[in-house]
Amino acid sequence: MxxxxxxxxxxxxxxxxxxxxxxxxxxxxxxxxxxxxxxxxxxxxxxxxxxxxxxxxxxxxxxxxxxxxxxxxxxxxxxxxxxxxxxxTSPIELSDAVEDLFGRVPGMRRFAHELALVISISIRFVPVMAEEAENILKAQASRGAPIDDRRFTGKLRGILSVAIPLIVLSLKRAEEIALAMEARGYKGWQGRTRF
Structure with missing residues (x-):
């Protein structure tokens, strides 16, 4: 204690x-x-x-x-x-700190940049996903979905009616980000600077 x-x-x-x-x-x-x-x-x-x-x-x-x-x-x-x-902490400071931290670990230097990139993208898209969840919630409510049901099964249905479209949207967004990075010639840790 x-x-x-x-x-x-x-x-x-x-x-x-x-x-x-x-x-x-x-x-x-x-x-x-x-x-x-x-x-x-x-x-x-x-x-x-x-x-x-x-x-x-x-x-x-x-x-x-x-x-x-x-x-x-x-x-x-x-x-x-x-x-x-x-x-x-700003997302850039956070990703730089993660990259520095894992860059000092033997064998992790190659993956430090990718790990920092994953964390940075995740943090930047939390507000975007929250906004999309709110939009989905409003859309479900306008369709008459029982979102504010007090019973456990009703709450579970309400959560699933938001979670499933949110997962689909996040997968689409991940694919868009991957295509944009590939189109810009992203090669990971090879030949990159902090700028």
Whole structure:
């Protein structure tokens, strides 16, 4: 437990130094709360120790509760750190740092540029994909799709009605990027500079 106190104190210092509002950072956690909670629930029913309570055939042990809290706190930490990094660092600085870092690892020098390029493209297209998801959501709502259904099956249908077209659009966009890079003569790490 002492390690978590140190880690979260360090995270608090980083948040203070970044001057980004805590509410804004917690919004990034709120966007994937369902996945974080699901990971915690899976851990809740694992482990041994003292039996806390039973839900039919499922038994919650003290160690399972501890594991669930540990997984949830780790995921929240990772999401907040990732948000801090992307909000305080430009994509170019981030890709340069990744390239420098992996360029120093023996055997990875050849792949450092490609890895940095993948990360850079991924970061740049997050807002584009978010906008496309919003457009798909509006289109599905205009067609009468039950997007704001409160039941679990309704929410799952709503997620799938957005996720499947979004995956198709992202694959089309990836193909367009690949064709554009090929048309411009991109050859990877061979004969390239930072400019």
């Amino acid at each position: 002492h390690g978590y106190f140190v880690i979260y104190t360090f995270l608090g210092v980083l948040v203070f130094l970044s001057k980004i509002s805590t509410r804004f950072l917690l919004r990034s956690v709120k966007s994937i709360w369902f996945l974080i909670l699901l990971a915690g629930v899976f851990q809740l029913f694992s482990g041994y120790g003292e039996v806390l309570f039973k839900l039919g055939p499922l038994v919650v042990h003290s160690e399972g509760l501890f594991l669930a809290l540990e997984v949830i706190s780790r995921l929240v930490f990772v999401v907040i750190c990732a948000s801090l990094m992307t909000l305080t």
